Each structure stands twice: as C-alpha cells, then as structure tokens.
Amino acid sequence: KNEVEQSPQNLTAQEGEFITINCSYSVGISALHWLQQHPGGGIVSLFMLSSGKKKHGRLIATINIQEKHSSLHITASHPRDSAVYICAVHIIQGAQKLVFGQGTRLTINP
Amino acid sequence: KAGVTQTPRYLIKTRGQQVTLSCSPISGHRSVSWYQQTPGQGLQFLFEYFSETQRNKGNFPGRFSGRQFSNSRSEMNVSTLELGDSALYLCASSLAEGATGLGEQFFGPGTRLTVL
Numbered sequence: 001k002n003e004v005e006q007s008p009q010n011l012t013a014q015e016g017e018f019i020t021i022n023c024s025y026s027v028g029i030s031a032l033h034w035l036q037q038h039p040g041g042g043i044v045s046l047f048m049l050s051s052g053k054k055k056h057g058r059l060i061a062t063i064n065i066q067e068k069h070s071s072l073h074i075t076a077s078h079p080r081d082s083a084v085y086i087c088a089v090h091i092i093q094g095a096q097k098l099v100f101g102q103g104t105r106l107t108i109n110p
Numbered sequence: 111k112a113g114v115t116q117t118p119r120y121l122i123k124t125r126g127q128q129v130t131l132s133c134s135p136i137s138g139h140r141s142v143s144w145y146q147q148t149p150g151q152g153l154q155f156l157f158e159y160f161s162e163t164q165r166n167k168g169n170f171p172g173r174f175s176g177r178q179f180s181n182s183r184s185e186m187n188v189s190t191l192e193l194g195d196s197a198l199y200l201c202a203s204s205l206a207e208g209a210t211g212l213g214e215q216f217f218g219p220g221t222r223l224t225v226l
Contacts, residue, residue, distance in 0.1 A: 033215065041147075041198050043217040086153065090212055095166045098143070098212060100153040 003027050006087050006101035014109055019074040021104045023087030026068065031090040033098070034061050034072050038083045046072070046085075077108045111136055114203050114218035122224045128189040131221045135182050135203030141165075142184040143212060144176060147198040147220075158212060159184050166212070188223075196225045 004025045013019055023032070034046040047054050047061040049070075054061050058077075063070040074081055087101040115134045123129050135142050143166075144156040155168040159178035176186040182203070188195055200220045206213030 035215075035217075041200075041220045041222070043200060043202075045214050045216060048214045088153070096158070096212055097155045097166055097168050098145075098215070099155070102152050 002102070003091075003099050004087055004089055004101040006085075006104050008104060009102065010105045010107075012107045012109065013077055015078060017077050017108075019077050019081070019106065019108075021072045021085050021087075021106070023070045023072070023101055024068060025070075025087075025089045025099075027089070027091055027093075027099075029089040030092050030096075032063055032070050033088040033090070034070075035086040035088060036083045037086060037103070043086075074106075079108045079110050082106055082108050111138075114201060114216055116199075116201055116218040116221050118221060119219065120222050120224075122226060123191050124226050125191055125193060127191050128187065129191060129223060131186045131199055131201075131223075133184045133186070133201035133203075133218055135184070135201075136216055139203035139205055139216070140182050141204045141206040141213065142178055142182065143202045143204070143215065144184070144186050145200045145202065146170075147200060148194075148196070153200075156186070160206070191225045193225050196223060198222050 007022045031050045037043045058075045060073040084103045086103045088098045117132045141160045143158040147153045158166040162178045173189045178184045198220045202215035202217045204213035
C-alpha cells in the first residue's frame with residue numbers, strides 16, 4: 001500500500017463546478033504539500049500546511065491530522081485549472097523526505 | 111526574483127554513460143532538493159542539500175549523487191546510466207533553515223533525460 005493515496009485519479013468537470021481532490025496518508029508527517037503540474041512538466045507549489053485550512057484565490061486546502069487526510073477544493077473551476085494535482089507529505093523518520101501521491105488529472109471543459 | 115533554473119533542459123545519453131545536471135536556486139535559498147519523475151513511479155525524492163552538505167536522502171542507488179557549491183548551486187550526477195534512468199529530473203529550492211526541514215518547494219522546469 002502506498003504511503004500517500006489520492007482520489008480520484010482522473011476527474012472531468014464542467015466550467016464553474018466545485019472540485020474536490022482528496023489525499024490520505026498512512027504515516028506521521030510534519031507537513032503536507034499540494035502541487036500543480038501543467039503539461040510540459042512545470043510544477044508549482046500551491047500550499048504547504050500542517051494544520052487547519054489555507055485559502056488562496058479560488059483554491060482552498062484543508063488538513064485533518066488526526067484522520068490523516070487532506071482535501072484540495074477549487075471553487076468556480078475554469079479550463080485553465082486543468083492540470084495534474086499532486087499531494088506530497090513531509091515525513092521525518094530520522095532523515096526527512098517528501099513522499100508523493102500518484103496525482104489527480106483534472107480536466108475542466110468549457 | 112528569478113526562479114529556479116535547470117540546465118540542460120533536454121539530454122540524450124546512451125547506456126553506461128554518465129550525466130551531470132545543474133540547478134541554480136532562487137537567490138537566498140540555501141536548500142536544494144532533487145526529484146525524479148517517471149510515468150511508472152511518479153515523483154520520487156532523490157536527496158536534499160543544505161549549506162553544501164547532503165542533509166536528506168531518498169532510496170536511490172549510489173549511482174545517483176550530488177553536490178552543492180558555496181553559492182547554493184547544485185549538481186546531480188548519474189553514473190553508469192541505465193534505460194530506467196530515463197525521466198524528468200526536477201530540482202527545487204527552499205528557504206528551509208536549520209532543523210525546520212524541507213520547507214515550501216519552488217520547482218525548476220526540469221531536465222528531461224533520455225537514455226538509449
């Protein structure tokens with residue numbers, strides 16, 4: 001079983017819909033990252049959070065440490081939101097490392 | 111501020127050769143991490159350098175190595191290339207200081223390595 005699981009793997013929606021992407025992890029973490037990757041490979045950090053909730057524009061990220069679960073929400077989705085969204089957890093087990101989920105491919109149709 | 115830059119952007123090598131990739135972090139960032147992305151394994155953490163020292167390491171064989179210079183620029187080297195090393199190699203820099211860990215990652219555009 002992967003340490004980080006994302007769902008769904010693929011998501012297609014219409015412009016304007018409310019989007020939720022989920023991330024569950026099975027290990028103790030110090031922080032969780034949400035990343036966005038567009039075709040061509042460039043990765044942008046959207047959020048890094050260790051508790052509660054963060055909001056940036058139409059994006060909202062929440063984390064529940066006790067339940068080992070995080071969600072990324074996109075309100076009023078737009079075709080330019082089409083990308084792969086990746087959850088990564090910051091693990092400290094002696095050394096520190098980031099462990100990544102497999103990504104969620106989001107397509108927003110106009 | 112200029113973003114993270116990586117050179118070269120594309121590279122083709124043959125099995126058995128070695129390769130060196132370069133990463134220049136955002137000015138002021140002292141931590142540089144390297145990642146490998148493949149269709150099969152997704153994104154995987156290779157290692158992190160801070161103040162010229164490898165501070166954290168993922169589960170990759172010793173053929174993968176790196177170093178960091180006093181200006182925080184970093185290089186990654188892969189020796190005795192295998193077909194499975196074909197991947198997008200990304201570096202990321204962060205402000206992470208001391209024991210606070212990896213911090214928010216600012217990614218470069220990546221180097222796409224093809225091994226024939």
